[in-house]
Amino acid sequence: MELPLVVGVDGSEPSLGAVDWAADEAALRGVPLRVVYASLWERYEGIAPAQAPNKPSDQVMAEDIVAGAARRAQGRHADLKVVTDVLPEEPEYALVRESRTACALVVGTRGRGGIVDMLLGSVSLTLAAHADCPVIVLRGSHDNQAAPDTHGRIIVGVGEHPEHSAAVRFALEEAQRRRVPLEAVRAWRRTAPATTDQALPTAESARQPERQAAEELDEALGDAPVDVEIHPRTAEGHARKVLLDASHGADLLVIGAHRRGDRFGLQLGRVAHTVLHHSACPVAVVPQRW
Template sequence: MNAANSAAVVVGVDGSQPSLRAVRLAAAEAVRRHRPLRVVHGFIWPLLRVPVAPPSGAPPGVGLRERAQELVAAAVAEATTPGLTVSGEIIDGEAAAVLVGESPTAALIVLGDRGLGGFSGLVVGSVAVQVSAYADCPVLVARGEQRPDGPVVVGLDGSPASLLAADVAAEAAVARGVPLRAVHAYRHPGSSGPGDLQPLVYDEARLHDEQERLLGGWLHGLTDRHPGLRLTCRATRERASAVLAEASADAQLLVVGGQGRGEVTGLLLGSVSQSALHHARCPVEVVRGPR
């Protein structure tokens, strides 16, 4: 393996069923990308000053660190695939912090949508949201259904993050041999400049045509950069979160930028990408930072 492909796909595990689904998804991604897979478990107990060794006189294998070693070994066994290099490691620290710490040298971070520590009422866990917001590489959250024949979907709004997401999604679609479906949601005409107000009356058909042209411009050159890409695009007057949730219903992957146009300055994860993590019906890849 050359240096360009040495960065690993990293998957976070905690022994939960969502994390095991993430392991299987991560293994498939690593094979597809010709990269090694690294299984990581954030071992928080030393930070809480909890004894991690077995109590005196206890049978072997009952200590917290031994249990962590067992769950990492089980995840490595789950991921083992012919031709795939898999390694596992226990790293002292809180799960989100450990995974964010892995991100500068990772090709991709993969994790489940919920973990063992999640509250029962949460749709997506705090670790998934935190890692998606702070990681220096794309983050893939395993949620929804696995549909190997479904298209890859990408949401665009013209922001730099969404344009990067379009290239990531195109690469994923070509690798999977499926079409890429690019969607753009709009609500009202945009202002023409700072301080300008949106018009109260406008031509709906003309507005739609303008948004379609915008979408086409954002996608210009994408098929040239990704030979073999089958691309469809659609602009829809609707809330972006609703459009992406609907588009994910038959997709195998939804790709979104970490922050789009109109997001509040200072937020590390935009509202649309957060909504995708909570409501998508397929795995979600959040693109931010270097690839």
């Protein structure tokens, strides 16, 4: 079965940008685009649709919002198959359920007040933490970096278990589709002495963390397609800072998110939280089951 790419819309400016991005992505993948509106969205985000600035949000029909989004998507790609749906329930529940039968899910970032670029909306954060498919959150739209292939580069953060990295596989496929280079980054940190009495590390032992990072990077990229240009890079420092720095020159930043089988408890780590809130480009969160 051909799984669609799903985009969540609410009529706001961020969701209109998400429609553009999702339409381009669906066309690249050759899959249908499914436009979904969850009708209780304003209850959580408190933002009126952009298409009706002088009209109360409860007078804007959901059908008009999804129909407008569909026209917008087909205006970019006339041959793209677009289907729409209105779901009368909380957006978190609706879109997490949609993720079970989607190849990917695209949403716009949502903030509050005058700090929209610094805060991520509750819907986007919940989806990144619980969706069953990759979730693409359009960070960076304030400076037009949400447009595909502005920089011609994709970044992927390689984690601690590269042999099971769904994020790396996703990033490789994206780079292959877009025909752009992939920069694979593995952050590392020097090992500090456990106590003040412990001997300082030798030059050989001090290089061990960097060597290990390089080996893990090689392992993660071992099955990379030959037609993808890859730039592996190790970087000393906290992973969240390394990836945020890299996001300023990228079209897409790909990270992994571990999923527990019981689906309870915290599903996003510190790196994912930081990147989702502050990345300068769109972020793809790819679930990795354990």
